Amino acid sequence: MTTDTVIPRPAPAVPVERLAQTFQRFTEISGISGILLLFATIVALIWANSPLAHLYDQFLHLPITVGIDGLFTMKQGLLIWVDDGLMTIFFFLVGLEIKRELLIGELSTPRQAALPILAAIGGMAVPALIYTLFNAGGAGAAGWGIPMATDIAFSLGVLSLLGRRVPVSLKIFLTAFAIADDLGAVLVIAIFYTETLAWNSLLIGLAGIAGLALFNRAGGRALTIYTGFAIVSWLGFFHSGVHATIAGVLAAMTIPVHQRINSNKFLDFSNKLLHIFQKEGVVGEDVYPNSQQRAVLRELERACELVETPLHRLEHMLQPWVSFAIMPLFALVNAGVHIDPESLSELLHPVSLGIILGLVVGKLVGISLTTFLAVRLKLATLPSDATWPQIIGISALGGMGFTMSLFVAGLAFGQGHAGAVHPVSAEMEALHSIAKIGILTASTIAGLLGALLLHRAGRDVSQADAGTDAPATG
Numbered sequence: 001m002t003t004d005t006v007i008p009r010p011a012p013a014v015p016v017e018r019l020a021q022t023f024q025r026f027t028e029i030s031g032i033s034g035i036l037l038l039f040a041t042i043v044a045l046i047w048a049n050s051p052l053a054h055l056y057d058q059f060l061h062l063p064i065t066v067g068i069d070g071l072f073t074m075k076q077g078l079l080i081w082v083d084d085g086l087m088t089i090f091f092f093l094v095g096l097e098i099k100r101e102l103l104i105g106e107l108s109t110p111r112q113a114a115l116p117i118l119a120a121i122g123g124m125a126v127p128a129l130i131y132t133l134f135n136a137g138g139a140g141a142a143g144w145g146i147p148m149a150t151d152i153a154f155s156l157g158v159l160s161l162l163g164r165r166v167p168v169s170l171k172i173f174l175t176a177f178a179i180a181d182d183l184g185a186v187l188v189i190a191i192f193y194t195e196t197l198a199w200n201s202l203l204i205g206l207a208g209i210a211g212l213a214l215f216n217r218a219g220g221r222a223l224t225i226y227t228g229f230a231i232v233s234w235l236g237f238f239h240s241g242v243h244a245t246i247a248g249v250l251a252a253m254t255i256p257v258h259q260r261i262n263s264n265k266f267l268d269f270s271n272k273l274l275h276i277f278q279k280e281g282v283v284g285e286d287v288y289p290n291s292q293q294r295a296v297l298r299e300l301e302r303a304c305e306l307v308e309t310p311l312h313r314l315e316h317m318l319q320p321w322v323s324f325a326i327m328p329l330f331a332l333v334n335a336g337v338h339i340d341p342e343s344l345s346e347l348l349h350p351v352s353l354g355i356i357l358g359l360v361v362g363k364l365v366g367i368s369l370t371t372f373l374a375v376r377l378k379l380a381t382l383p384s385d386a387t388w389p390q391i392i393g394i395s396a397l398g399g400m401g402f403t404m405s406l407f408v409a410g411l412a413f414g415q416g417h418a419g420a421v422h423p424v425s426a427e428m429e430a431l432h433s434i435a436k437i438g439i440l441t442a443s444t445i446a447g448l449l450g451a452l453l454l455h456r457a458g459r460d461v462s463q464a465d466a467g468t469d470a471p472a473t474g
Contacts, residue, residue, distance in 0.1 A: 033323035034157020037402070040328035041335040041440070048336030056336055082333050083410060086326045088234055088248040090403075091186070093322050095252025096315050098183050103257050106176040113180075115371060115380035116173060120180035122370025123398050124148040127362030131354035140351035140431055143412040145192060146439065147358030149185040149404035150178040153327060154443065155397045158451050165458025166390065169383035174394050177367065185404050186249050193411040195241040205236025205247055212254035221256060221310050243411065255314060260306040273300050327403060334406045337436040346434045347441060355438030359399040360445050367395035393453030399446030401439060409435040 047056045060079045067073030076084075107113040127147035135141050155174060159166050211229040220226075230251040237247040261269070273296050280292040289297065305313075346352055371391055374380040382391070413432035 032157075033327065034153045034155075034160075036324060036328050037151075037153050037331050038157075040331040041402075044332045044334075044336035045339070045440075049339055053338070060333055060336075079333050082326075082330055083407070084238060084244045085234075087330060087407065088245045089318065090248070090322050090326050090330070091245040092230075092248035092252050093315065093318050094179075094182050094186070095249035096255060096311055096318075097179055098249075099253055099255070099257060100311060100315070101176065101179050106172055107180065111380070113176075115374055115383070116176035117180050118374045118380065119173075119177040119367045119371050119395075120184060122366035123150070123177065123363050123395070124181050124184045124366070126366030126369075127358035130362040131358040134350040134354035134357070138350055139427060140349075140354070140413075140435075143351055143354070143409065143431070143435055145185070145188045145408045146405050146412065146435060147355050147362060147399075147401055147442070148188065148408070149181050149401055150174075150363070150398045151400045151402035151404065151443070152178045152182075153323065154400040154402050154447065155450075158397060158400070158447050159454075162451065162454055162458065166454055167383070167385035170386050170390055170394055173383045173386070174397065177398070182404065185408065186246065189243055189408065189411065190246045193243065193408070197241045198239055201236050201238075202240035202242060203236070205233045205240055205242070208233025208236060209247070209250045209254065212251055216254045216256055219260075221260070221305070223310065223314065226251075226255065226310070245407075255311045257309050257311040259309055261303065263307065266303055266307040269303050270300060273303070330403065330406075334410065335436065335440065337433050337440070339437070343437055346437055349434050349438075351431055351434045352438035352441070355405070355435060356442040356445070359401050359405070359439075359442035360396075360449065363399035363401075363446065364392065364396045364449075367398050368392050371395070387457060389457035390454060393450050393457050395450075396446055396453055397450030399450070400443045401446075402443045405439045405443070406436065409439060 044056075047053070061077040063075055064078055064081055065073055065075040066081075101107040102113075106116065128144045131144045131147055132141070135143065152175060155178065156171065159171055159174065208229045208231075212226060212233070215225055215229065230247070233247045233251055234244055238244040277289075277293050277296045280296070281290045347356070368391055371380075371382075372388075375382050382388075409432060413428045413435055
């Protein structure tokens with residue numbers, strides 16, 4: 001089936017359904033999630049610098065209790081629930097994307113994976129090195145992981161604005177290396193931003209992961225069972241000293257990625273069921289299905305679940321919630337930083353400089369140079385229809401760190417998480433604010449620079465193509 005095939009619907013949509021379908025089509029437009037993320041960031045900045053700034057602080061620490069009275073309850077501020085709770089779902093989705101790409105996607109073969117993985121390594125190592133050059137031995141040394149990752153939503157949002165100037169192969173390349181450096185960021189968080197371990201809690205968390213893995217091994221596909229084990233794992237990691245979001249990534253690795261029945265078997269089985277449905281009852285406009293037909297419908301529904309992998313089903317289910325609720329809420333509670341004339345001087349602080357140069361210069365140099373060396377040494381091939389000026393533009397766009405950078409900054413300097421052993425000092429809070437200013441500035445510069453380079457590269461290519469196609473004159 002081609003993408004242009006019209007899929008018939010069993011019945012005309014009622015007005016409410018048409019409204020819902022219109023909203024769904026809107027959410028599927030490439031770049032909308034990035035625009036919403038930008039809007040939430042602007043709201044946070046305006047709110048934090050308005051006369052209502054005190055309400056913003058109260059909003060961050062709004063107490064929320066989750067649980068069942070008399071059995072189990074947890075009470076934390078909104079900021080903790082977002083960063084340790086909702087962001088676990090974000091990391092779970094990141095984990096699903098990583099697993100899909102590694103097993104059946106752009107990273108599934110050594111030849112496919114070579115270029116984006118090498119580009120991601122260069123795009124992580126150079127920014128971290130630049131940051132360290134400015135902050136080695138200083139109070140901000142712990143923030144070296146901040147400029148390492150790329151924000152997929154923002155970067156793809158910018159690409160969507162450029163339209164056909166950017167070939168599809170480059171969008172795939174950007175997504176692949178962004179997912180690869182997300183994996184690198186997850187490893188950095190797990191290894192380098194873990195506090196003193198509470199082993200009893202960690203064992204509970206690992207037991208939940210083991211339960212997930214065993215259920216997968218046994219062929220289980222019920223999402224409710226996976227959810228139960230995942231909650232147990234999250235609770236264990238939440239109190240262990242390892243950031244709770246790591247539980248999300250580990251849980252994602254246990255979700256099945258294979259079909260129980262293939263497409264041919266699904267077609268054969270579905271046709272048999274539909275034949276039985278037609279034979280076992282009086283088919284008519286006002287006739288309800290009988291018991292045998294209802295049994296057929298249940299089996300048909302089960303067949304639909306078996307031909308689709310749990311991983312794809314979860315991705316489809318979670319993507320709108322993550323893109324249009326969790327990430328904007330994360331931006332709203334994390335991007336609010338007080339900006340005044342003195343903030344301009346903070347741009348020259350080693351932490352801010354390290355982040356800005358790391359994301360803007362480090363990403364551009366690291367990704368493009370590593371890509372050039374990989375192609376020159378024949379370790380990988382350039383994406384089809386891509387030019388070197390476009391690779392440089394994509395590399396610059398990789399400097400939009402935003403979501404993951406803000407997250408790592410919180411671990412390095414800020415509130416940490418609910419299980420933090422040591423209170424946050426005033427110095428660390430100040431460094432956290434400086435880091436936020438650096439991240440927002442760097443992501444803005446990187447986005448504008450990347451868009452400008454890609455726009456120019458796309459125009460140059462189109463002009464070159466036009467010149468090639470023109471008849472020779474003499």
